[in-house]
Amino acid sequence: MYIELPTTKRIATMRTTLTTYLGLTIALIFLGLRPALAQQSHEVEAGQNTVLDAVAMAMPGDTLVLTTDGGQYLNDDEIKPDSSLSLTIMAAPGLMNRPVLINNGTDNTKDIIRLYGDMTLIGLEFDGLAHQGQRTKYAIRTGSGSGDAGDNVKNGYMLKIIDCYFHDIVDGSDGNAFRAYARTWADSIIVRNTLVFNTGKEAIRVRDEDSERRGFGFYNVKYFEVSNSTFWNTKNDAISVYGGDEDPNTPGPEVVIDHVTMHNVGHYFLNLKDVNNATVSNTIMVDNYDILNVANSTFGAPWMVEGSLLAYSDTLNVSRGGGWRGGGDPTIMNLYAEDPMFVDAANGDFTLMPNSPLIGKGMDGATLGDPRWWPEGVSVPTVHMVAAGQNTIMDAVDMAEAGDIIELTDAGGEYLNDDQINVRVPLTVRAADGLAERPILKNNEPDENTRVVFRIYNSLHLDGIEIDGQAGTDFNAKYLLRIDGDSVDSTMVLKVTNSYLHDVVAGSDGNFLRQYAGTFADSVIFRNSIFSGAGKEGLRSKDESSNSGLYNFGYFEVTNSTFANTRQAAIYIYAGDGDASTPEPEVVMDRITCHNCGHGNGRAFYPRGFQNVMITNSIIANSKTDSEFSVKLEGNSMISHSDTFMVSPVVLNGTSTATDMYNIDPEFADPDNLDFSIPMANALRMAGTDGMGIGDMRWLADRTSVETLEIPEERGFVLGQNYPNPFQSQTTIPYRMERQGHVTLEVFDLLGRRVAQIREGFESAGSHTATVSMERQAPGTYFYKLSVDGQVTWRKLVVAR
Secondary structure, three states, rough: OOOOOOOOHOHHHHOOOOOHHHHHHHHHHHHHHHHHHHEEEEEOOOOOOOHHHHHHHHHOOOOEEEEEOOOOOEEEOEEOOOOOOOEEEEEEEOOOOOOOOEEEOOOOOOEEEOOOEEEEEEEEEEEOOOEEEEOEEEEEEEHHHHHHHHOOOOOOEEEEEOOEEEEEEEEOEEEEEOOOOOOEEEEEEEEEEOOOEEEEEOOOOOOOOHHOOOOOOOEEEEEEEEEEEEEEEEOOOOOOOOOOOOOOOOOOOOEEEEEEEEEEEEOOOOOOOOOOOEEEOOOEEEOOHHHHHHHOOOOOOOOOOOOOOOEEEEEEEEOOOOOOOOOOOOOOEEOOOOOOOOOHHHHHHEEEOOOOOOOOOHHHHOOOOOOOHHHOOOOOOOOOEOEEEEHHHHHHHHHHHOEEEEOOOOOOEEEEEOOOEOOOEEEEEEOOOOOOOOOOOEEOOOOOOOOOEEEEEOOOEEEEEEEEHHHHOOOOOOOEEEEEOOOOOOOOOOEOOOOEEEOOHHHHHHEEEEEOOOOOOOEEEOOOOEEEEEEEOEEEEEOOOOOOOOOOOOEEEEEEEEEEEEEOOEEEEEOOOOOOOOOOEEEEEEEEEEEEEOOOOOOEEEOOOOOEEEEEEEEOOOOOOOOOEEEEEEOOEEEEEEEEEOOOOOOEOOOOEEEEEEEOOOOEEEEOOOOOOOOOHHHHHHHHOOOOOOOOHHHHHOOOOOOOOOOOOOOEEEEEOEEOEOOOOOEEEEEEOOOOOEEEEEEOOOOOEEEEEEEEEEEEOOEEEEEOOOOOOOOOOEEEEEEEEOEEEEEEEOOOO
């Protein structure tokens, strides 16, 4: 059955036709891309092979703008851009109907686009013609096979699919909207605001390493996202991504599934085998085909493993007996089993009825599923584009509704405010994509003794911004983030990601975050951020009375972040009491770099009263050495695989433990200018729980600065641990390569001197081993370094006699 696109009557929240919405969306995207398009855009009319011909003439970075409203763009072969093109294909702004891409060739196996490099697709329809009895196996697929995929597909390609519609992609028992073959590697695959209907197998398949090189640590994408999208009538998994292996300590993909609607999906709704870093939220998964129609089927429920999260989602008729599949249970939060009350699911209308039990049940009070199906009266998140200036962001926040997004558009622009910004409804404040510098927020309120940048009463996500406390000026702030007052929503979530907070000093006070007594947040999360210069504690949530049993959050996380130059503790949190029999929040502190923290009292981390805190893979360096403690733990808490160099001692009370601790100079490149890069020969690059480096991972990249904060790229090779280890004279080093390349394998001592060169030359893809003799070397610790085409990774070995 061929499903027409939803109309105005069936999607009340749109208040217009979907095609008009398409036009508005494309217009906004077009405006955002306008400078590039003015130089490199090519208008293409519908017809036979017009897109094929345009692609053949395109240059790297070009954009093809399809101008025919609802026109059929027929191609007698797959569209096959070269890996160097970095191509965008998009609908022209203002079209009422999507341009339709079709492969009408005569090949037995047809695909519409064969992907070899970066590609962005906006506002397009992909028709596989199954509704006309014709076959198409793939709408989009990568090159395949060890030669084609390994040699011709760009390593680290990026695919973005925005506001597209895929349908009737069927070839017998096959058919995918997108398939990434083994031996390909994507930096990111992002699917947003997209519809997928009637596929012969998985809708999106990024899992072929599971069948070709299972368990060897190979996977096909670094970051994978599907959001605000709908999947229905897929014969197999809606989304299938493989994590590489079962070991939770090895690298794997990050997977984000948010606000997705899925109906009548065969096999698993989500097949995230061995992905231990997946977050699935605000999603509807109902009526699995196999469960409803296949006798004794056990498929259906998402295949998710321990380390992943399934939250604020609806799962109805997804599994027989309700059992999860996979290597371990995911964390489950707020999972429902409710009839979503779709208006007409059989005909592709997933609009929620006004009395649907899923309205308002999502994270931060949002409604579940793809927002296009929310009923009249349920607000769709609005993005407010805000330029730099006086009070522009404060005015935008004051006018925003729950769930809105405030997007700051000026790179390095100053967003000045003459009062605190009051956050009273759930909001996101983020930098626009592609900015070279972070937007900067400041409070320049005159004649104020207690300046605050954000006063937080409800959920807030800050992403990619800079908050300047202006220490040493007439406008110095006391708090950058303050949670205080009777009207604080106890379900709020504060999340700060990819941001830079600094210079918050007001006399002997000043905190990046201060959470006052009497307030409660569901979660407080800081990731991939830098904090520098605080007059007192960095993050403070410890104001409840001693032994009151009261605390201020349910979950607290600081990961992959850096703290520098705090007068007191970088992190000071309180569990309410020191009683092991009473509840306490969950705390995660992992891969933190801490320099000159507690320069007034020697403290770096103080989780007071907590009985089960784990601090891992962190560096605490260069502060007072003669104070009571740099870290103080109680109960069964633990610190491990961490470096304490030139700081006060770690104090262990109760049965708390410190294991795999180091006292190594991290040799930061330029800490006075916030460059905490660690030299390549430093042993801390291999000191972590997973054999990788410790501290904020960004400082382990070959090139990092506080301005760019680049995350290290995933390598196309894996260096294994030598065996045996320790050893007396001879050991074996295993490594495997995703593709062929120039290899150098060397051994160094602790002073960085090369003591052996084991391999040098060109090697093929696959698994390799090298035998190393250390008979002439003294006992002790050494490092071995593998370089492949200029990319480097390290491990350590131990000679023992």
